[in-house]
Amino acid sequence: MAKQYVYEIDGKLYANLTNRCSNACTFCVRNYDTDRRKPHGYEGYDLWLDKEPSAEEVIDALNKYDLASYKELVFCGYGEPTYRFDVLEEVAAYAHKKGLRTRINTNGQANAILGKDISERLCKAIDVIGISLNEVTPEKYDAICRSVFGKKAFDIMIEFAKLCVSHGGNVVFSVVDCIGKEDIEKARGIADSVGAKLRVREMIDE
Numbered sequence: 001m002a003k004q005y006v007y008e009i010d011g012k013l014y015a016n017l018t019n020r021c022s023n024a025c026t027f028c029v030r031n032y033d034t035d036r037r038k039p040h041g042y043e044g045y046d047l048w049l050d051k052e053p054s055a056e057e058v059i060d061a062l063n064k065y066d067l068a069s070y071k072e073l074v075f076c077g078y079g080e081p082t083y084r085f086d087v088l089e090e091v092a093a094y095a096h097k098k099g100l101r102t103r104i105n106t107n108g109q110a111n112a113i114l115g116k117d118i119s120e121r122l123c124k125a126i127d128v129i130g131i132s133l134n135e136v137t138p139e140k141y142d143a144i145c146r147s148v149f150g151k152k153a154f155d156i157m158i159e160f161a162k163l164c165v166s167h168g169g170n171v172v173f174s175v176v177d178c179i180g181k182e183d184i185e186k187a188r189g190i191a192d193s194v195g196a197k198l199r200v201r202e203m204i205d206e
Contacts, residue, residue: 004045005053006061013062013070013100015091016077017084018052022109022153024146025134027176030078047078055090062091067098075104075126082110085118092125103128108157112149119160123169130199131161133173136186161194171196 007014021028030047053061062073073095075081081088081104092102104122108131111117122129135141138154147153164171173191175184177200184200191198 004047004061005049005058006065007045007047008065011070012072012074013065013067014074014076015058015062015081015088016047016049017058017075017081017087018077018079019049020083021078021080021107022113022148023080023107026144026146049078052084053087055087055094058087058091059094062094062098067100070100072101072103075102075106080107080109080113082106082118082122083113085110085114085122089121089125101127103130105130105132107132107145107147107153108160109147109149109153111160111163112153112156117163119163119169120167123164123167127170129164129169129171131157131171131173131196133157133175133187133190133198135175135179136183136190140183158190158194161196165195172199173197174199174201176201 004016007016073092075088075092088104095102102125104126106129110122111119134145135143135154138151141147141154142151145153149156161171161173171194173187173194173196175187175198177184179187188198
């Protein structure tokens with residue numbers, strides 16, 4: 001398995017920018033190898049980075065694919081993509097020039113991570129902002145996501161979503177169906193209050 005700055009799954013391209021994350025989620029895919037042959041294996045790719053790539057390196061990796069055959073570039077790897085926000089912006093701009101839609105999978109803690117408000121810039125760079133809501137209270141979120149920001153992480157995430165919506169961002173919260181019907185409805189209420197959509201994902205057992 002080669003180290004991957006860009007990888008493909010199910011006909012979509014993904015950009016892998018960092019290992020760093022402000023969460024240590026109990027369910028994170030980086031804890032479970034789908035490729036049993038080697039550590040850090042996921043769908044045949046080694047996504048654990050020895051070094052963080054520059055924008056130029058990510059763009060070079062993108063250009064190894066026939067970009068005309070793809071519709072979307074997703075910023076999603078083993079870490080939180082907004083740690084590399086400047087790189088993300090540059091790569092996203094290149095993707096748009098090539099006719100690709102952009103999407104991010106984020107924990108919504110970017111402003112706390114970076115110490116500044118990047119919500120407006122993110123909305124310009126990214127077409128779909130996917131935020132992992134995961135749970136419906138600060139206590140439940142903290143129990144499974146174990147953020148460096150503690151129980152404050154939940155409110156940090158909600159406020160970030162509100163800011164993105166206020167800038168015209170297409171925000172989609174996500175939860176996994178294993179949280180139960182009652183909490184799914186609570187999650188729907190949170191999404192509605194923010195002006196975001198809700199995606200309920202099916203739990204996948206490895």
